[in-house]
Amino acid sequence: MRGGITWGDGVLAVGLALCTLGSFFGMQYFNLSGSTVIVELKDLVVYKSDLTENRKITVRGDYGDVRIQVNEGRVAVVHADCPNKVCVRTGWRSLAGDVVICVPNRVLIRIVGEQTKHIRGITG
Numbered sequence: 240m241r242g243g244i245t246w247g248d249g250v251l252a253v254g255l256a257l258c259t260l261g262s263f264f265g266m267q268y269f270n271l272s273g274s275t276v277i278v279e280l281k282d283l284v285v286y287k288s289d290l291t292e293n294r295k296i297t298v299r300g301d302y303g304d305v306r307i308q309v310n311e312g313r314v315a316v317v318h319a320d321c322p323n324k325v326c327v328r329t330g331w332r333s334l335a336g337d338v339v340i341c342v343p344n345r346v347l348i349r350i351v352g353e354q355t356k357h358i359r360g361i362t363g
Contacts, residue, residue, distance in 0.1 A: 273290055273312075273333060273334055273335040273336075273337065273350030273351060273352035274289065274290055274335070274351070274352040275287065275288070275289060275290060275350070275351045275352065276288055276289075276290050276309055276314045276348065276349075276350055277348070277349050277350075277351060278296060278298060278307060278346065278347070278348050279346070279347040279348075279349075280298050280299075280300065280344075280345060280346055280347075281345045285298060286298075286307075288309065290309060290312045290313065290314065290333070290350065291311075291312055292309060293309060293310050293311065294308075294309045295307070295308050295309075296308075296309070298344070298346050300320075300321075300341060300343070300344020300345055300346050301343060301344055301345055302319075302320050302321045302322070302343045302344050303319075303320025303321070303344070304318070304319070304320050305318070305319045305320070305321075305326070305341050305344050305346045306318040306319070307348060312333055313331045313332060313333035314331070314332055314333070314339070314348060314350065315327075315329070315330055315331045315332065315339070316329065316339055316341065316348070319341050319344065320344070321341055321342075321343040321344055322343060323343075325341075325342075326339050326340060326341040326346070332348075332350060333350065334350065334352075335350055335351055335352035336349075336350065336351075337349070337350045338350075
């Protein structure tokens with residue numbers, strides 16, 4: 240086997256680039272905005288509400304408080320008593336399937352919703 244890029248490598252690279260671009264632009268056909276926020280503490284649902292309800296929620300985890308804000312169809316952890324504060328740096332989330340996790344406090348925030356547009360067909 241000799242080194243270097245072959246004709247097949249080029250075809251594979253172009254194919255992967257086209258698939259990536261196609262999936263990126265194809266996301267325009269979906270509305271992935273979430274409709275419900277679910278907050279879990281240690282695998283138990285402690286809060287579930289519509290994302291349009293502006294609220295402030297405080298959950299007491301293993302390391303202390305996790306303050307969550309729901310505002311204008313989005314959710315964020317605005318303060319957490321944990322060492323690294325990765326959950327706070329995650330920022331605002333609003334799309335169905337988005338999650339924010341505070342691992343030390345064992346708090347999981349997820350957004351659920353439905354897609355409002357559908358693909359009529361896929362060709363390959």
